[in-house]
Amino acid sequence: MQYERPGTLQDASRLLVETQGTAFILAGGTDLLVRSKSDDFEADLVVDIKSVDGLEDVRETAAGFTIGAAVSCAELGAHAELKAAWPGVVEAANLIGSAQIQSRCTIAGNLCNASPAADSVPALVAAGARAVVTGPDGTRTIPVEDVPVAPGETSLGKAEIIAAIELDKRPPRSGDAYLRFIPRTEMDIAVVGAGVNLTLDEAGTVKSARVALGAVAPTVVLVDEAADAIVGTKLEDAALEKLAELCSAACRPIDDKRGTVDFRKKVAGVLARRAARIAYDRAGGA
Amino acid sequence: MSFDATYHDQIYKSVGTRPVRPDGVDKVTGRARYGADFNMPGQLVGRILRSPHAHARIVSIDTARAEALKGVKAVVTAADLPDLSDGDQSHYDLLDNCMARTKAFYDGHAVAAVAAIDAQTARKALKLIEVDYEVLPHVVDVDEAVQPSAPVLHDTIFTGGVEPKPTTPSNVAARAEFGHGDVDAGFEDADFIVERSFKTEQTHQGYIEPHACVASVNPDGTAELWVCTQGHFVYRQKCAELLGMDVSKLRVTSSEIGGGFGGKTHVWMEPVALALSRKAGRPVKLVMSRDEVFRASGPTSATSVDVKIGARQDGRITAASAELRYSCGPYADIWAELGAMTSFACYDLENVNTVGYEVLVNRPKTAAYRAPSAPMAAFAVESAIDELAQKLGIDPVAFRIKNAAREGTRSSYGPVYGPIGIGPTLEAAQTHAHMQAPLGPNQGRGMACGFWFNFGGQTCTDLNVNSDGTVTLAVGTVDVGGARASLSLVAAEELGIPYETVKTVVADTATLGYNDMTDGSRGTFSSSMATISSARNAIEVMRNRAALMWDISIEDVVWEDGQAKAIGSTHDNLAPLSIKEIAEASGKTGGPIAGHSEMVADGAGVSFATHICDVEVDPETGGTKILRYTVIQDAGKAVHPDYVEGQYQGGAAQGIGWALNEEYVYGQDGRLQNPGFLDYRIPVCSDLPMIDTQILEIPNPNHPYGVRGVGETSIVPPLAAIANAVSNAVGVRMTHIPMSPPRILAALDAQPTA
């Protein structure tokens, strides 16, 4: 197996284009290195992107935030402005694994690993985040929900790399939140995850909202109808009940070692309701 | 020399203190050598090929391509481990579990093994072994396996313990019955009866260190084995038997052990490592991956238990019965029998009957797990007791006190008890502040009792007084929980010298007589008894030497405070001789000073505990948080209280994991779905509150210091205590362990809405 640590995106892309064998991009390695221990794992080339120029920081621009693909989740937690603007995204990233894992892992890696249970993904989708994808044919920017297409599979081409994740600047009276259910307190995989992002008008009524669910379908689910159910409300009980119902209905889960279909459906509604409440409070709603 | 093991009350100087353990620094600096840390020059890497099927006939195994691979030094199959069982079924079963002979009985069953020059070659070689399987129908569920329609694992097994002998083979390998009195009449007398069925899923001990060994077989037929085990003498015995070796030719050295809890009392891949080394002519290291540990070592039984208990309005139990079905994996054992023996051991019952059924299933061979079989029986019984107390409107602690076994009670499994601790642990629970603490919404409190036999067994120790007066103690029980510290304290106590001057080591099998393994909570109980005996023997020698040095009669020499003192009016001007002075002179007074001891340490006192637990359940997700947990247990005498508390806390922590989340999950295909710590959920640190402990000391009359084993009983009450707490929090009786969030939520959803 060949290990490369290119300094530019072009070099990284070229290495991936030129290889004949199986190649992997390595960011934090918290998924890849675990997989590589399996007897069935074969790789000819590993391209480590942690030394690629320009991927190592969080930049605040007039439009919002650009999070380089090599930025660790721990660094997101230490970024005061990002945390203030997008507390839900940051809390999701800071739920991944443990302090040790977070000091290595990235949100781009979380997204590209394409696990249905990835914690930062529902929060990113709710936040309307975009992935900046660089490849041999140039750069394109796509909504994050377009990256995973099935468990373990993404829409990225062979030599494409996510260079950054973009988040918008926040309008006033906005808040987001992410909650997951795990049977333990940490070091576990989400049985259900729910991200809610909303903006209020001056009267405290929800003006716009996005609701996304994790671990309840092969890929993250953006539940427009659930978001619609809370737009125009102040999250009165009835609105929250409607939100929960629509979230439960939007789930297409499976029975597996982590949970049952009934459990996931029910808890998806519960978490979406609770996350909406937190997002609402963060947005300054009464 | 005759040894008086009876208890004598005394004031202790060393016993009961909490010094730093001798193995601590090595462990925290990473210097301690665990199973995989041994290495030999020229050592090969061993790997095992395992069945992907739950049940399959092995039609053929072709190893030619693997053998031809460059770097492969040996490939073994069952053919390399000839059947020497000579009608001994348990020998045959052990051999068959190490390497499948005609059928693979579970997902993960070993079918072949390789030894190669490196891990990569070994991995490649495994892929080149061709096994032709005829896949057979399988059964993994304990209740399904007893059905007449279930696929039968062995057509040679007919249920034992029933008359007349059945004529059709069955997965029920044996039936065992215990009890006394007339339960039917007892139930007639009852004002209230609770009758319920319970299930527990299979769990693994979850020790952090995987099985690991290095085997080296020499051309002259002698061999060495370095291995992580709870009993190197037992491993030596089993390996020698399975491989047809003289016991003296196999030397086994135990490594430090990263947990065992019963799982390292059986041999698994050690005989295979020896067979590989024998064939390859080089040392072979075999280390299990975590996946292999889960699939192919020995988890505990999955169980299904029916309980019936009746009581009069005045709170007296009139009759109790239980029927227990325990999974054994593919080989018959006594797991249900132990469940049947322990179920009602806490109570003083006039009419009691228990029946256990050993059930064979396509799962790995069941192994001991800390007080094996008792936690599941206690879960069923203590849940029913709790429910009965509620029906009677009596406080659950008071109800148990009223019916608790005491000195003179005939136990449900036969023997009559001596002085025991069940009553005192219950009384301590009744007055414990935990019992009075307020509870908030969605919170519940539960309590439960537990019993374990404890074991003594064959024990041998050597105590050597070194020339500077320090002491080296060689024991043969593997130190799994701080025993070296405890045994050093005991030697120091007996000799009257400081703890720091005693160094205890675990000797290998070639340098000490046979010792049973560290199981049955026997390590400190039995080795401390043998240590006391060794020390007393060494004292005799030192009294003799002092008498020689003084040229007086030994009758005029006593041993006090680590020194020989001359007594009587003619000698009282002689200054005492310290252990150091006697040791320094030993070369001129008769040579080295040692005390030896070999014994069967009889009289391990039975052990009881009472646990109290508070939980909070999120009614919308079924998530349970353990808020507070208290363990009250009788230790007889706590030699090193830190490690007694550690055992109490450890048992409770494992019980919490078992009660809430741990379980083997099998797919429709009979394959284990969660062979890793990601989806086999043992508690992490933040899942647990600080576990409170209260040590009671009701001396064991059969040990000089009153010591009882403490290692196992602490895992017996938690399943029931937590189930009672959860049931009280949600208002629904929980009957299926683990009480995972989906199970709790499903139980709540099944309730009719008010």
Ligand SMILES: Cc1cc2nc3c(=O)[nH]c(=O)nc-3n(C[C@H](O)[C@H](O)[C@H](O)COP(=O)(O)OP(=O)(O)OC[C@H]3O[C@@H](n4cnc5c(N)ncnc54)[C@H](O)[C@@H]3O)c2cc1C
């Ligand atoms: C102990 C432990 C606990 C964990 N707990 C959690 C948890 O609680 N929640 C959770 O969601 N996950 C968890 N994970 C999984 C993992 O940590 C996360 O998915 C993490 O975000 C992955 O990021 P990484 O940078 O380490 O990815 P890597 O392992 O480096 O990569 C993951 C995959 O993405 C690809 N990739 C990485 N970066 C890019 C890029 N820029 N462009 C294109 N492809 C890329 C890689 O080729 C690989 O296939 C845990 C893992 C471990 C070992």
